[in-house]
Amino acid sequence: METSRRLWLKKIGIGVAGIGFTNFNSFASAPASENLIPSFESDTNLIFLRSNENPYGPSPLARKSFVANANISNRYNWDIAEQLISDLAKKNNVKYENILLGAGSTEILDLVAKWVTLEKGNYVIADPSYDYWTATLDHLGLTKKKVPLTTEKKINLQAMLEAVNEDTKLVYICNPNNPTGTICERKALVEFVTKVSQNTIVLIDEAYLEFTKQQSLSSIINDNKNIIIAKTFSKMYGLAGARIGYAIANKTIIDNLANLQSNTNNSVSVLSKLAAIASLKDDTFISSCYSQNENVRQYTINELEKLNCECIYSNTNFIYFSIAKYKKDYFKQLEINRIQGGRIYEEEGQWTRITVGKMDEMIKFIKALK
Numbered sequence: 001m002e003t004s005r006r007l008w009l010k011k012i013g014i015g016v017a018g019i020g021f022t023n024f025n026s027f028a029s030a031p032a033s034e035n036l037i038p039s040f041e042s043d044t045n046l047i048f049l050r051s052n053e054n055p056y057g058p059s060p061l062a063r064k065s066f067v068a069n070a071n072i073s074n075r076y077n078w079d080i081a082e083q084l085i086s087d088l089a090k091k092n093n094v095k096y097e098n099i100l101l102g103a104g105s106t107e108i109l110d111l112v113a114k115w116v117t118l119e120k121g122n123y124v125i126a127d128p129s130y131d132y133w134t135a136t137l138d139h140l141g142l143t144k145k146k147v148p149l150t151t152e153k154k155i156n157l158q159a160m161l162e163a164v165n166e167d168t169k170l171v172y173i174c175n176p177n178n179p180t181g182t183i184c185e186r187k188a189l190v191e192f193v194t195k196v197s198q199n200t201i202v203l204i205d206e207a208y209l210e211f212t213k214q215q216s217l218s219s220i221i222n223d224n225k226n227i228i229i230a231k232t233f234s235k236m237y238g239l240a241g242a243r244i245g246y247a248i249a250n251k252t253i254i255d256n257l258a259n260l261q262s263n264t265n266n267s268v269s270v271l272s273k274l275a276a277i278a279s280l281k282d283d284t285f286i287s288s289c290y291s292q293n294e295n296v297r298q299y300t301i302n303e304l305e306k307l308n309c310e311c312i313y314s315n316t317n318f319i320y321f322s323i324a325k326y327k328k329d330y331f332k333q334l335e336i337n338r339i340q341g342g343r344i345y346e347e348e349g350q351w352t353r354i355t356v357g358k359m360d361e362m363i364k365f366i367k368a369l370k
């Protein structure tokens, strides 16, 4: 077998006796970029603990799906979106009309940003929270109202409530919160959302909810006309590079967001949609990722604490911790050991974030800090 093909097989994670070979052969014989494969290979020396990806993913069923379905990439196959939306509606116990697909949840957040800024005013967000998408809100003219977390690094729902006024167009809650990994108690969150969504749009980002036992707020979208839930396949489902996410909301909101998405439900490739459909069936993979993440996270927290790093209890696949009392130059240690970690979020207290990788990666991470 030619080297580039072997490398490619290794890359996508199947052996020579991989599945779906009839379809796969027609894909592999297509002209490949010889340059791309070695450059991807060279990156495997790095340890990626920066972006909260799933180190075990994609799931075996998703991998099979990518390989088996590559040969239909020449067609638009719009109907695959319908299949995925039906599956998602079933999974989340909502109707077909309550779902909108996006290229990652980033596209959903972006559509929400564009929609809510049709009227000017302000938006309310915890600080620090996930804000890589909020530049659109700023550029389109909303004023940012940042609400500090509590001393336990939790979202301060009472303070968020107090920050809302008649000009508030959007309230964003990341639950669990990125970068802190803290979670809102569900009853308090439902109360908060029910109250605030009377007058303003509330966007709940559940990117990491699968790492917890908490139930999604999807169950309340039809009683609360102004709630949008953003979900992603990038984290627990291990499909970050496949770019697939979705919104759950009542029909009117979904229609409004869809009006801003030229190729409604089809910004995501057929391969990604089929991989998502397959992933939803792979319960074994999900429960294995869940428990491995818990074990490795606990190991990492224990070791970080031995190194004088205060850790916040995490409900996610990342850990928020302080390097204020750490003896060495943290970022230098990461750099010389070829580890990509997170940045500093709060200067005061020197809080940073690390993704929970595989056990061997976290052993290397801890060794690098010692």
Ligand SMILES: Cc1ncc(COP(=O)(O)O)c(C=O)c1O
Binding pocket: 051, 052, 103, 104, 105, 106, 107, 130, 174, 178, 205, 207, 208, 231, 232, 233, 234, 240, 243, 244, 245
């Ligand atoms: C809280 C949160 N929301 C949304 C995203 C965007 O994810 P994606 O666009 O890959 O679905 C991320 C990615 O890190 C995230 O942490």
